[in-house]
Amino acid sequence: MRHHIIDMGEAQGQGYVGQALGVTDLLAAVYRDQLRYHPEDPHWPGRDRFLLSIGHYAIALYAALAEAGVLEVEELATYGADESRLPMSGMASYTPGMEISGGSLGHGLPVAVGMALGLRHRGNDALVYNFLSDGELNEGATWEAAMGAAHHGLGNLVAVVDINALQADGPTASVLSVDALVEKWQAFGWHAVRVDGNDIAELLHAFDRLRDCEERQPRVLLCDTTIGKGVPLLENRERAHFMRVDEHEWQIAREQLDGSAR
Amino acid sequence: MTKKRLTTSAMIASFAEEGQRTTAAPFGHALSGLAAQRDEIVGLTADLGKYTDMHIFAESFPARYYQMGMAEQLLFGAAAGMAEVGLVPFASTYSVFATRRAYDSLCLDIAEPGLNVNIVGGLPGLTTGYGPSHQATEDLAILRGVPGLTIVDPCDSVDIEQAVPALADSAGPTYLRLLRGKVPTVLDEYDYRFELGKAAELRSGGDVVLVSSGLMTMRALDAAQKLAEHRVDTAVVHCPTIKPLDTETILRVADSGRMLATLENHSVVGGLAESVASTLVTNNATRGVVPIGLPDEFLAAGALPTLHDRYGLSTDRIVKRVLEELG
Helix, strand or coil: CHHHHHHHHHHHCEECHHHHHHHHHHHHHHHHHHCCCCCCCCCCCCCCEEEECCHHHHHHHHHHHHHHCCCCHHHHHHCCCCCCCCCCCCCCCCCCCCCCCCCCCCCHHHHHHHHHHHHHHCCCCCCEEEEEEHHHHHCHHHHHHHHHHHHCCCCCEEEEEEECCEECCEEHHHHCCCCCHHHHHHHCCCEEEEEECCCHHHHHHHHHHHHHCCCCCCEEEEEECCCCCCCHHHHCCCCCCCEECCCCHHHHHHHHHHHHHC | CCCCCCCCCCCCCCCCCCCCCEEECHHHHHHHHHHHHCCCEEEEECCCCCCCCHHHHHHHCHHHEEECCCCHHHHHHHHHHHHHCCCEEEEEEEHHHHHHHCHHHHHHHHHCCCCCCEEEEECECCCCCCCCCCCECCHHHHHCCCCCCEEECCCCHHHHHHHHHHHHHCCCCEEEEECCCEEECCHHHCCCCCCCCCCEEEECCCCEEEEECCCHHHHHHHHHHHHHHCCCCEEEEECCEEECCCHHHHHHHHCCCCEEEEEEEEECCCCHHHHHHHHHHHCCCCCCCEEEEECCCCCCCCCHHHHHHHCCCCHHHHHHHHHHHHC
């Protein structure tokens, strides 16, 4: 997946490559171990829904969808190009496996609440996952939805939060602090678990632990991730939110990735 | 006997004239009637069930009623999510909150994917004396720009009863300007049926044509009667669908020397008047339109009859304005 991300990033010469590398382990855990879906039938009604609230992370989800067999790997080469089904920000109408058009932050969790309510209403036991970022916790709509999910007892809803501690204007701590996250979610009535989002074993264990809560309680997995994970050159870059990568650096990134994999 | 002192008309205010026939909660009853036939109809509200007549539906179908609390972004996001899994939601709040507060949710969660979510906005235009926090005098101006959104401004209980199933049947998103509580019943006296996207000529006349939407249609009908006493022969064309506008009918009725006026319970900026004007101009039917509507101002608080008269929506003010324009 990380190779796909580097390849797509190079094709466009830019993008949210750092965040994407940071959440690769998380998406791998979700698509390999957690989600129920039929890759050949992305609209199968029984599928678990995975909502990419953070539309700008689309580059990461495309890589995951390719590995999951929903997209052909060759199609990733069209990322961000005119007429491509893979726009830089995730759009449901463009891409198989993309459940919503995210991008305006704070929208995902409210929609996820409606899907979870609607699926339960229809007797469908599929789960709804909403993937959001720590920056989205600035948005009031997220907390409206957090309240609503607990109020309606949505045990079929799982929020997954990427905590990379960085947003557009700088470190989250300097933009708008979102401290005491586990306590915040718990106070909103959720079952909350915080983990290292780059440790696959810990992630898998954490997803399993999410089932240890009350049946009608929504659950949230708070994942600390490292921007640029797997590529030291990018991990240590300042101004990592919208990453500028020089032309010659893509190959270095690729080599570092191969090195770290060994 | 001293004259009854008028008090501020708040959220339960009625704009029905004294002695006018009314029907209680037509939206709530229409939605319940529809839900009895269609399992996928669900109702949502944002702490305004009782004030948007949604409580009628809630009593009939408690398992299909979802209270979202005072959280309009959640209301629209959740309605979108429900529509994504095959339900047909009606989501109610006040028009001001639907438009000003939750516009991004309405736009991106509901309209962009083209979902069949039906938004029901209470207190449209000037139907409360509570002041600008609750007066949605610019809801049409805000929403007309949303691609694919159908906008309906019904006149009375007859319109609402017939519009509700039509909105559910229309595949994309809709916005209904809700008249709530004891809603006047007027259009049953005319040979009229609500048809989505269509305007209806309720009355013909050779001197003036009034194109009206919403509650202003009943005022237009009253004004036409009074204008007859001044020997002014007035046609009334009711245009309940603001978007898409029935351009064919507009162009037809504008194709004469008659004075053309629009009447709307909305600011003269961005609503029916500008819709009609732009239809005329873009179809090379350049001519003048007299825009009768609310001024481009934040309005005062007070009693509704006082405010309607002050801001030009009362029948007397309409008659006066038409006579002035005729010179």
